[in-house]
Amino acid sequence: MRKFTEILTVKEITELKACTQCRECLRYCPVQEVTGKTEISPSEKIRKYREFVNQTEGLRALVLKKEIPEEVLSDFTRAVFECTTCGVCGEVCPVGIDNQRLWPLLRREMVLRGLGPIGPQREMPGVIRQTGNPYNQPASNRYKPWFPVDVEPAEKADVAYYAGCTGAYQATPMVRGDVVVLGKIGLPFTMLNEDDEVCCGFPLFITGQFDLLEGLVKRLVDAYREKGVKVLVCSCPCCVNMMTKDWPHFYGSRLPFKIMHITQYVLEALKKGLINFEKEIKERLIYHDPCYLSRGLGIIEEPRRVLKAIPGVELIEFERHGRLSRCCGAGGAARKVFHENAVAIARLTIDEAVAKGADRLVLSCPACYEKVNEAMEGYKHRIPIVDIMELISTTIEGKG
Numbered sequence: 405m406r407k408f409t410e411i412l413t414v415k416e417i418t419e420l421k422a423c424t425q426c427r428e429c430l431r432y433c434p435v436q437e438v439t440g441k442t443e444i445s446p447s448e449k450i451r452k453y454r455e456f457v458n459q460t461e462g463l464r465a466l467v468l469k470k471e472i473p474e475e476v477l478s479d480f481t482r483a484v485f486e487c488t489t490c491g492v493c494g495e496v497c498p499v500g501i502d503n504q505r506l507w508p509l510l511r512r513e514m515v516l517r518g519l520g521p522i523g524p525q526r527e528m529p530g531v532i533r534q535t536g537n538p539y540n541q542p543a544s545n546r547y548k549p550w551f552p553v554d555v556e557p558a559e560k561a562d563v564a565y566y567a568g569c570t571g572a573y574q575a576t577p578m579v580r581g582d583v584v585v586l587g588k589i590g591l592p593f594t595m596l597n598e599d600d601e602v603c604c605g606f607p608l609f610i611t612g613q614f615d616l617l618e619g620l621v622k623r624l625v626d627a628y629r630e631k632g633v634k635v636l637v638c639s640c641p642c643c644v645n646m647m648t649k650d651w652p653h654f655y656g657s658r659l660p661f662k663i664m665h666i667t668q669y670v671l672e673a674l675k676k677g678l679i680n681f682e683k684e685i686k687e688r689l690i691y692h693d694p695c696y697l698s699r700g701l702g703i704i705e706e707p708r709r710v711l712k713a714i715p716g717v718e719l720i721e722f723e724r725h726g727r728l729s730r731c732c733g734a735g736g737a738a739r740k741v742f743h744e745n746a747v748a749i750a751r752l753t754i755d756e757a758v759a760k761g762a763d764r765l766v767l768s769c770p771a772c773y774e775k776v777n778e779a780m781e782g783y784k785h786r787i788p789i790v791d792i793m794e795l796i797s798t799t800i801e802g803k804g
């Protein structure tokens with residue numbers, strides 16, 4: 405029989421045991437905020453999982469031989485998949501439980517038990533195997549509809565740009581902005597061709613479906629290595645997180661190149677004087693930290709420094725920002741399955757941005773971009789949204 409601790413490390417088992425059930429995390433959980441369902445709460449998921457472990461492992465379990473009822477496991481599976489994996493629960497946890505890492509592993513365990521993932525998430529591996537992306541879109545449409553005609557990637561270069569599936573197929577102003585900015589920086593950059601730039605693996609990782617990951621990661625890393633790449637630049641926080649934290653594991657060794665989020669790359673270009681801001685933007689901008697960029701990678705200052713460098717900009721903040729930012733609702737591959745939650749959470753961000761009198765809401769994640777945009781449909785509050793590089797691309801001039 406599978407152990408509930410089988411895929412967990414000693415650190416993760418210790419974390420599960422360490423939860424004091426203080427429920428501090430409940431005050432921050434966005435799913436809790438919009439649904440009020442206690443079973444989804446971080447403390448309850450940990451309590452239940454701990455119960456599964458206690459009932460099935462150790463001497464007492466051997467004597468009592470207790471089985472966990474199937475419906476209890478099914479309810480638990482639903483709860484771990486309804487979470488957006490935003491990780492704020494871990495951020496505020498006094499014990500320091502790294503929930504942004506723990507939840508995907510609990511999802512993985514439920515997948516290995518044949519109980520997860522949920523609904524359309526089950527189709528992802530088949531779709532990715534066939535098309536290279538989770539949106540069932542042809543590779544021929546990956547770049548063509550949005551790629552700026554006046555930017556020409558090099559065949560080989562030290563720097564490579566990875567667009568990512570959500571940007572390329574669902575948040576095209578964002579990836580277009582990235583490429584325009586890279587073009588204006590003027591340093592040569594390369595890209596894989598549209599058939600070779602496949603999914604980074606994050607949607608599979610986050611839904612606990614690991615089978616294709618090694619193949620996808622090796623294919624991508626080897627393709628960049630063949631091009632002699634030294635720095636891989638990407639704007640999607642989930643992709644950058646996956647590349648930084650999980651690609652080395654699935655690749656089997658250290659990556660032969662460095663990973664940079666596009667705001668880090670642009671900040672360096674600004675410092676080197678490769679780009680200048682040519683136009684003023686006299687606006688109150690409010691910036692939303694994506695969970696996997698701020699809490700996941702600690703990239704909090706770079707986007708702000710880039711935005712503050714724009715002449716005329718007044719940057720204002722959400723009450724919860726930086727490491728405590730509220731999820732946009734789209735995280736954890738839950739946005740299609742738990743659509744109502746995602747829209748309700750996104751509307752909390754829209755409400756606050758409107759209440760603070762922001763002229764525009766600046767986003768830097770394709771999933772946030774898509775979800776916040778969708779949440780405004782038929783809603784009482786509206787605010788213009790813009791991706792950070794989409795914005796920067798309209799204000800800078802450079803060598804390119």
Ligand code: SF4
Nearest residue numbers: 433487488490491493
């Ligand atoms: S990761 Fe986010 S959505 Fe999931 S339980 Fe923690 S706070 Fe709630």
Ligand code: SF4
Nearest residue numbers: 423424426427429497
């Ligand atoms: S804040 Fe940490 S210790 Fe407290 S209930 Fe939540 S996960 Fe457990």
